[in-house]
Amino acid sequence: MTRILFSDKLDNCVAKWRSAGLAVIGPVQEEAISRYAAVEKGTDFDFGTVLPDRSLKELFFPQTEPMLRYTIKKNEIDTADFTPPQGKRIIFGARACDASGLEIDDPLFGWDYKDEFWFQRRNESVIVTIACTKADDFCMCTSLKLEPDSTKGADVLLRPIDKNKGWLVEELTDRGREAFALISEYLQESSEPALPTVVVPEKFNLDACVTWLKNPENFESKFWKEISMRCIGCASCTYLCPTCHCFDIQDEGDTYSGIRRKNWDSCSFALFTMHTSGHNPRSTQSARWRQRIMHKFNYFPGKFTVNSCSGCGRCSRQCPVDMGITETLQAISNL
Amino acid sequence: MITQERYRTTVKELLANGSIKMAIGYKPGSTPDRRRPLFIRTSEEAEQLVLDSTCVQNLSGYLVSEGLLSDEKRVGIFLRPEGVRSINILAAEYQLNADQIVIFGFDSTGREVRPLDGRSAREFSGLLNELKEKPLQIYKEPLLERIEKMNAKERFDFWQEEFSRCIKCYACRQACPMCYCRRCIVDSNQPQWVNTSSHTLGNFEWNIVRAFHLSGRCVQCGNCDRACPVNIPLRLINQRMANEVLDGFDHFAGLSATQEPVLASFKKDDTETFIL
Numbered sequence: 313m314t315r316i317l318f319s320d321k322l323d324n325c326v327a328k329w330r331s332a333g334l335a336v337i338g339p340v341q342e343e344a345i346s347r348y349a350a351v352e353k354g355t356d357f358d359f360g361t362v363l364p365d366r367s368l369k370e371l372f373f374p375q376t377e378p379m380l381r382y383t384i385k386k387n388e389i390d391t392a393d394f395t396p397p398q399g400k401r402i403i404f405g406a407r408a409c410d411a412s413g414l415e416i417d418d419p420l421f422g423w424d425y426k427d428e429f430w431f432q433r434r435n436e437s438v439i440v441t442i443a444c445t446k447a448d449d450f451c452m453c454t455s456l457k458l459e460p461d462s463t464k465g466a467d468v469l470l471r472p473i474d475k476n477k478g479w480l481v482e483e484l485t486d487r488g489r490e491a492f493a494l495i496s497e498y499l500q501e502s503s504e505p506a507l508p509t510v511v512v513p514e515k516f517n518l519d520a521c522v523t524w525l526k527n528p529e530n531f532e533s534k535f536w537k538e539i540s541m542r543c544i545g546c547a548s549c550t551y552l553c554p555t556c557h558c559f560d561i562q563d564e565g566d567t568y569s570g571i572r573r574k575n576w577d578s579c580s581f582a583l584f585t586m587h588t589s590g591h592n593p594r595s596t597q598s599a600r601w602r603q604r605i606m607h608k609f610n611y612f613p614g615k616f617t618v619n620s621c622s623g624c625g626r627c628s629r630q631c632p633v634d635m636g637i638t639e640t641l642q643a644i645s646n647l
Numbered sequence: 648m649i650t651q652e653r654y655r656t657t658v659k660e661l662l663a664n665g666s667i668k669m670a671i672g673y674k675p676g677s678t679p680d681r682r683r684p685l686f687i688r689t690s691e692e693a694e695q696l697v698l699d700s701t702c703v704q705n706l707s708g709y710l711v712s713e714g715l716l717s718d719e720k721r722v723g724i725f726l727r728p729e730g731v732r733s734i735n736i737l738a739a740e741y742q743l744n745a746d747q748i749v750i751f752g753f754d755s756t757g758r759e760v761r762p763l764d765g766r767s768a769r770e771f772s773g774l775l776n777e778l779k780e781k782p783l784q785i786y787k788e789p790l791l792e793r794i795e796k797m798n799a800k801e802r803f804d805f806w807q808e809e810f811s812r813c814i815k816c817y818a819c820r821q822a823c824p825m826c827y828c829r830r831c832i833v834d835s836n837q838p839q840w841v842n843t844s845s846h847t848l849g850n851f852e853w854n855i856v857r858a859f860h861l862s863g864r865c866v867q868c869g870n871c872d873r874a875c876p877v878n879i880p881l882r883l884i885n886q887r888m889a890n891e892v893l894d895g896f897d898h899f900a901g902l903s904a905t906q907e908p909v910l911a912s913f914k915k916d917d918t919e920t921f922i923l
């Protein structure tokens with residue numbers, strides 16, 4: 313016997329969580345895009361999309377974030393820290409790739425300096441992953457050795473049952489159990505089976521790719537130029553990616569006062585590596601694309617023993633010139 | 648289909664006799680409805696060429712990236728009329744030599760693709776002049792009409808809402824053939840002229856800067872609008888600015904390679920004195 317959360321009880325659950333002080337966030341279809349956003353009632357959710365256009369990372373690592381306010385006086389500089397917004401929240405209906413993305417980035421945000429903005433939000437968020445029963449042409453979690461029902465990064469895993477009637481509940485962490493204890497009155501014992509998760513075909517051989525990338529001879533391979541010739545060097549793929557995490561620190565204000573902010577930045581941009589002298593060690597788009605692939609599948613796992621990609625497919629889905637990680641790794645596996 | 652086959656043959660011939668070193672066209676993409684840019688250097692690569700109504704990307708930006716034309720060899724490129732206009736602007740702004748560009752023109756109505764006569768930008772002037780006379784009806788759309796009925800406050804709110812989604816990925820800029828600046832104003836960081844922050848104010852700054860820099864230069868190819876990952880209707884801004892310069896200065900961007908840039912030129916008999 314497993315417990316089931318029936319979708320007609322979702323309204324009650326949302327109300328319950330909210331009255332217990334948890335902000336409720338979930339996949340929402342807005343007029344122009346879909347994203348994870350605050351919901352007030354059950355009908356605000358949209359569980360129908362394969363994957364929201366925008367990733368879950370931005371709820372933990374927003375595109376711009378104030379860090380401190382500074383005032384420069386004659387002989388001193390005053391600073392006042394911003395603290396990350398406080399408040400518990402439950403993210404109901406994360407996709408496995410998005411939740412995995414958070415766990416992939418944890419070591420990055422904590423290895424030398426513990427990023428309080430990231431970890432405060434991580435500690436205050438309950439992640440409820442819903443296993444995928446459909447996928448599109450771009451989904452590729454399985455190629456990254458994840459699954460449509462991966463529990464990575466999740467506090468609770470839900471498995472949909474037939475006819476959108478609800479979900480089987482698998483509590484995974486204490487944080488998850490605590491949040492679901494709040495709504496236990498709405499959970500029912502049942503033997504109804506879960507729908508099978510979608511079959512996502514493997515698109516490339518990851519191990520073969522990693523071996524190729526690790527071979528120093530391939531750093532200067534002609535392959536890089538060929539595969540990235542049409543890349544226009546925008547940041548669409550990095551900014552929508554649930555694991556890309558680069559940022560820039562900028563002081564915004566005038567000579568006397570302002571705000572220091574942490575803003576998204578991207579290895580796709582020429583400016584990213586531009587030296588003050590004008591020299592740019594990554595002067596071509598192919599060098600920048602190589603960096604993106606090397607970082608995700610060679611350098612990052614070298615340091616943190618996990619690939620910096622969860623296979624969500626957004627980079628390919630959204631690329632203005634129909635590129636993306638998938639094609640490059642497929643090409644590498646076929647080399 | 649016939650157009651595609653003919654062009655394949657032409658491209659192969661021109662490559663074989665050395666008239667062009669490369670042709671930039673389209674090939675199938677990752678899903679049946681997608682097309683992606685193709686760089687043809689050999690006749691095997693020419694076999695991949697696809698030309699149908701779903702080939703919509705304006706490819707001319709590739710001509711001015713990473714020194715493609717610096718060896719002075721000629722390059723062929725598949726262009727719709729908007730693309731030809733962008734070649735003219737790039738030439739007028741001294742970014743390329745129009746004689747180096749061999750145009751494979753095409754256009755489509757519904758699913759039907761037809762070739763356009765001419766191989767050099769100059770030969771398209773008749774067609775472009777016709778376009779100037781009738782562009783407005785083609786691009787009219789409901790959202791634009793809705794915005795035109797709004798008062799200033801409503802319009803401000805509308806755009807504030809739209810720009811609040813911007814993530815400053817600069818895909819609009821990178822996709823735009825007219826955004827070729829080696830160092831965009833937002834990348835000028837000694838000092839930082841425009842904030843890099845992607846909050847609502849920063850997003851406004853960015854989108855307004857771009858709208859002004861594109862006024863009288865945009866060819867309405869739609870590259871920016873299609874590239875925007877958060878679906879901001881950028882076409883409407885450019886459309887509006889194009890209408891402004893047409894009404895105010897009788898200027899239709901990209902008519903010829905010698906056309907004066909509307910916002911970077913002045914006439915001595917201009918009734919406005921502020922610029923002198």
Ligand code: SF4
Pocket residue numbers: 542543544545546547548549550580627630631632633634635636
């Ligand atoms: S791969 Fe696509 S989305 Fe990524 S930088 Fe290149 S053009 Fe932009």
Ligand code: SF4
Pocket residue numbers: 549552553554555556608620621622623624625626627628637
């Ligand atoms: S690299 Fe692409 S597929 Fe991998 S997590 Fe990022 S956006 Fe998703």
Ligand code: SF4
Pocket residue numbers: 705819822823824825826861864865866867868869870871872882885
């Ligand atoms: S502003 Fe947009 S529509 Fe205009 S030329 Fe640039 S990409 Fe094309």
Ligand code: SF4
Pocket residue numbers: 812813814815816817818819820854874875876877878879
């Ligand atoms: S493409 Fe869209 S999201 Fe990206 S910078 Fe331009 S307007 Fe903003």
